[in-house]
Amino acid sequence: MVRAILTDIEGTTSSISFVKEVLFPYAAHYLPAYVREHADEPVVAEQLQAVRVAIKEPEADTDRVIAVLLNWIREDRKATPLKTLQGMVWKHGYQSGAYQAHVYPDAAQKLREWHAQGLPIYIYSSGSIAAQKLFFKYSGAGDLTPLFSGYFDTTTGPKQEQASYAAIVQAIGLPAQEILFLSDVAAELDAAKAAGLQTCWLVRPQDNPQNPAVCAQGPHPAVTSFNEIRVNP
Ligand SMILES: [Mg+2]
Numbered sequence: 131m132v133r134a135i136l137t138d139i140e141g142t143t144s145s146i147s148f149v150k151e152v153l154f155p156y157a158a159h160y161l162p163a164y165v166r167e168h169a170d171e172p173v174v175a176e177q178l179q180a181v182r183v184a185i186k187e188p189e190a191d192t193d194r195v196i197a198v199l200l201n202w203i204r205e206d207r208k209a210t211p212l213k214t215l216q217g218m219v220w221k222h223g224y225q226s227g228a229y230q231a232h233v234y235p236d237a238a239q240k241l242r243e244w245h246a247q248g249l250p251i252y253i254y255s256s257g258s259i260a261a262q263k264l265f266f267k268y269s270g271a272g273d274l275t276p277l278f279s280g281y282f283d284t285t286t287g288p289k290q291e292q293a294s295y296a297a298i299v300q301a302i303g304l305p306a307q308e309i310l311f312l313s314d315v316a317a318e319l320d321a322a323k324a325a326g327l328q329t330c331w332l333v334r335p336q337d338n339p340q341n342p343a344v345c346a347q348g349p350h351p352a353v354t355s356f357n358e359i360r361v362n363p
Contacts, residue, residue: 131308131362132249132308132309132310132328132361132362133249133250133304133308133309134249134250134251134252134279134302134304134308134309134310135244135249135250135251135252135309135310135312135361136251136252136253136254136282136298136302136309136310136311136312136322136327137241137251137252137253137254137311137312137313138253138254138255138289138311138312138313138314138315138318138332139253139255139257139262139265140255140257140314141313141314141315141332141334141337141338142237142312142313142314142332142334143233143234143237143238143241143312143356144231144232144233144234144237144265145232145234145334145336145337146314146337147232147336147337148231148232149257152229152232153220153223153229154203156219156220156223156228156229157203157216157219157220158200158203160219160222160223161196161199161200161203161215161216161219162196162200164215164218164219164222165178165192165195165196165199165215166192166196168218169192173214173218174215174218177211177214177215178192178195178211180210180211181195181198181199181209181211181212182195184209184211185198199211199212199215203216213258217258217260217261217264220261220264221264224264224267224268225268230268230269230270231264231265231266231268231269231270232269232270233266233269233270233271233274234334234355234356235271236355236356236357237355237356238269238271238272238274239356240356240357240359241274241277241356242274242277244277244361245276245277249361250279250280250302251277251278251279252278252279252280252281252282252298252302253266253278253280253281253282254281254282254283254286254289254294254298254311255281255282255283256283256284256289257283258283259281259282259283259285262281262283263275263281266278280301280302282298282301286298286301289313289315289318289321290315290317290318290320290321291321292321292322292324292325293325294321295311295321295322295324295325295327296325299325299326299327305326306325306326306327307326307327307328308328309327309328310327310328310329310330310361311327311328311329311330312329312330312332312359313329313331313332314331314332314333314334314337314338316331316345316348316350319331319349319350320349323349323350329349329350329351330350330351330352330353330359331345331346331348331350331351331352331353332352332353332354332355332356333345333352333353333354334354334355335354342354
């Protein structure tokens with residue numbers, strides 16, 4: 131019996147390439163102008179100050195801080211001030227219609243069906259909760275946020291650790307074995323299964339070169355789209 135769904139985003143509901151090929155380049159391109167334009171706003175000023183502290187250059191001017199941020203993007207550094215500023219630039223991009231988040235049609239349709247059946251749906255992604263909400267609010271499949279009962283990010287814990295799933299089970303308030311976790315990453319599924327959740331491996335040919343039939347021989351049922359996921363048949 132499945133009484134709640136917990137799903138990953140990248141490679142699961144959505145293509146990996148949208149984040150890599152659209153979101154990150156957009157942030158890199160517009161971050162300098164955005165920072166210069168909004169440098170006096172408290173939230174932005176706070177992030178710039180955090181960068182100065184991190185690099186131990188209290189006198190660094192805005193141009194220097196921007197150069198550091200761009201370098202952090204190239205290094206894929208997960209620094210909080212960078213993530214916060216990227217989030218602000220992405221929000222601006224979504225709101226201005228520069229792009230819409232990608233959601234596979236099969237995923238959007240199934241999520242709507244499950245929601246209509248009264249199944250609570252939760253998101254667990256390494257992107258911040260604020261970024262997750264923007265993603266689904268401005269998706270190519272429309273505003274999907276009304277479908278979700280809650281969001282989890284890495285403030286709950288890393289996605290490949292059993293304890294993170296135990297914490298999510300606590301927060302959802304259902305027995306672990308009644309929660310179905312969907313992901314494209316085997317190590318995440320392993321951690322969820324160890325915490326007692328049901329699992330399903332999304333092996334989308336667009337995102338994952340592995341053979342789904344081979345994947346299905348492992349401990350997790352494997353599917354190539356949400357259409358193949360059977361919940362309480
Ligand atoms: Mg993923």
